[in-house]
Amino acid sequence: MNSIVCIKQVPNTNEVKINKETGTLIREGVESIINPDDKNALEAALVLKEQTGGTVTILSMGPPQAKAALKEGLAMGADEAWLLSDRAFGGSDTWATATILAAAIEKIGNYDIVFCGRQAIDGDTAQVGPEIAEFLGIPQVTYAKEIKPEENALRVTRFTENADLVYHVQTPCLITAIKELNDPRFPTVADIFRAYDEETDNIHVLTFADLSIDPTQIGLKGSPTNVYRSFVPVKDKQSEIIEGMNEKEKAKALMDKLAALKLF
């Protein structure tokens, strides 16, 4: 089965710092990594290739630095890498991002499965995967924790809070991966040398001119989401030790406080 895996390069931090004046992320001094769920997506695609044959193609949209994420994906075992990079793509929200990724997937073509991570650790919306599936007009299963290949189809176990749901989905389809799906492999030394060989630029770059996209649907102007304000919530913890002679007295003092706060 042929897979295309969408890989996003993200800052390696859960504690996002925001520039108070511009409202944008402060990226300086923060290491960039492959979004963790995307590594699970790539691992699933590599396992499917081992089981059924086919190819694994990785795709990212971002500035030229995003090549580093694609190199790492190639070192893990991907066959081919594509980078979508153009100023016209800047400022895209999830709708515009998915529009661009879907157009690129159509251009690359010849796929059975599109893989995405469930969500990116910086944007955290979990919207891009489902939006790509809608734009491509293919079925989707999100939150995949197990995937088994079948004849022109997949058996996918989807995680939910209350129960696991088992789907039989026909290809071509889109799957979003969660960390429970697998343990991403470490690249071998030989694969690292192959991927990082400076003699060969093994990443295809696509620009706006290469894709059939309506320019009004991408970039800041084509983004229907307007960010009103970005801020890091202030963690305001107040604690109080309940004093008393014994447990009974302490429990009563606690109940009195809860009652005063109308919490009991």
Ligand SMILES: Cc1cc2nc3c(=O)[nH]c(=O)nc-3n(C[C@H](O)[C@H](O)[C@H](O)COP(=O)(O)OP(=O)(O)OC[C@H]3O[C@@H](n4cnc5c(N)ncnc54)[C@H](O)[C@@H]3O)c2cc1C
């Ligand atoms: C109004 C607005 C303006 C914005 N302007 C900018 C900007 O100027 N610059 C900027 O960097 N960001 C900008 N963003 C953020 C940008 O929209 C998100 O980074 C992007 O849409 C992905 O959303 P997410 O991080 O929530 O991904 P999710 O939906 O949580 O990601 C799910 C999965 O989709 C795939 N995916 C997501 N993004 C990519 C990608 N770029 N390449 C490959 N695969 C991907 C991955 O597999 C990922 O695991 C803006 C957002 C908004 C709302």
